[in-house]
Amino acid sequence: MANGLDPHTVGLLSNMSIMALLALSAYLLLLVGRISFGQQAFFGVGAYAAGILSSMFQAPIVLALGVGMAAGALLSWLLALPTMALSGLQYAVATLAVGELARIILSGWHWQVAAPHGWVGPDGIDGFREIRWLLERDVTPAHFLGWIACALLAVLVLLMRTERTRLGVALRMTGQDETLAATQGIDVIRLRLFAAAAAGALAALGGGLYAHRTTYIEPALFDPMLGVHAVGYALLGGLGSALGPLLGVVFDLGLLDATEVFHGWRMVIFGGLVALFLRWRPRGLLDERAVQWFVQLSSNKRS
C-alpha cells in the first residue's frame, strides 16, 4: 500500500498517524469537558503491554495490540473513577501526576525472559529493546505504515459515525454544559468514565504501534511533553470533528516540522498558535461552526 515511498516519508507518515491516535485520545476527553496531560501514560502502558506480549510470549501482533488497548482502557478508567468528579483543573493536575507516576514506575520495572538472542523485556531505565515481531516476519516499515493508516482510518470512521448518534450528542453536550446534560437525563459521570476508558484504549493503541515500529521503548519517551502535544494538536485542529486532531498533527508535524518552515522557531510558533487559538478560537480551527459550514456547503452542492 505504501510501497515506493522513501524512508523519510514513511517515517513521517507513521509518526503522524501514531501521534494522531494519541491526539484523538486527548480529543475524546476534551469533548466531555476534561483536559488530560497524562495520555502519554496510557500510550506507554500500551507500548509495554503490546511489546511484552509479542516479544516475550510470541503473541500475534493483533492480539498484543488488543491486550494493550484493554490495559490502557482499564487503567484510564481506574484513574478516572476517583478523579472524574473533580473540577476540570484538578482533573488535569491529577492526570499530569499519574503520567509522571507511570513513567517512574516503568523506570524501576525489570522483567526479562531468555530469548534465542539474549534477554528480552522491560529493563528499567535501560528501556525495552528487541521488540522484533515485525523484523522476524520481514514486515517492512512501508508495509507497517499501511497497518497504522488502516488503524487510524478505522478509529476515525468509528468516531465520526459515533458523533452522529445519540451517544455522540450526549458526549458533546456533557462537555459544553454538564448541568444541562444532567437535566436531559444524561449520566454525566458515567459518560465521562466511558470517554476516559475509550481515550485510554486509543492512546494505548498508538503506543503499541509505536513500540513495534521502533523496536525499542524507554520510560523517557513517555514524557509530559508528549501528552501536552496531544492536547495541543486537538485544541489547535479543532473539537468540531474527529478530523480536528488529525488536522493539528498535520499542521505541526507535516508542515512546521517536516518542511522546516520557521526552522528553530517551530515550538515557539506552535505554542504561540495554541495560545492565540485558546483566546480567539477556543474550540480550534475545525470547530462546530466550521463543521456546520462544511456540511451546509456539501448539502447545497448536492441539491
Added chain:
Amino acid sequence: MNSMPYWISACFSKSVQHKRLAFALCLSAMLPPAFSAESGERPQIGLQCVASGPGPSLDCVVDLQRKDGSPIERAQITLGALMPSMPMAHTIKPVTARPTNQAGKYQGTLLLEMPGVWSIEVDIAAPVREKVVRNLMVETCKGDARCPANPVKPGEKTPEHGSGKGKH
C-alpha cells in the same frame, strides 16, 4: 469525498459492498508478506559517531559483521535519529549509509536539530533485516573540532541537554 482515494471514500460510503471491499483492502495490508520465523543469523553491529559543526551534524560509521567476524558487504543501511524526550516531534531526515574503503564499514551523516541525547536508529534492509537503536550524547563542538558522541544510559540528561553549550 470524490477526490479521496477509493479505499478511503469506501469507508464512508453507505454501500455495504463498498465497505466490505475497503475492509478487505485493509485486511490485505495487515497480512504480513511472510509468516516464517527469522531466517539467517543476526549480524553484529558496531556504531561510532562524532559530532561536528552547527546543528550539530553527526558522522556515523556502522561496522557490520557476521558472527564469525567476517565483514558484511553490499548492505542496505539507513540511519535515522529521534529524540527520546520528544518522540515523533523532531523529524530528522534519515540518510543512507554508504560503503567506505574498509570492508563491512558504512558511513552516513545525520543533520541534527540540537545537542542532547539522541536515539540513533540503524535500519538494515539487506542482506538481512535488522534494526538496532543506540542512545548517544551529542554535543556541539566549537570551531572545527569533532567530538565523539558517547553512548548514554537511556533517560540520562546532562546539563548540556538542549542548551547549545559547546566544548572544544
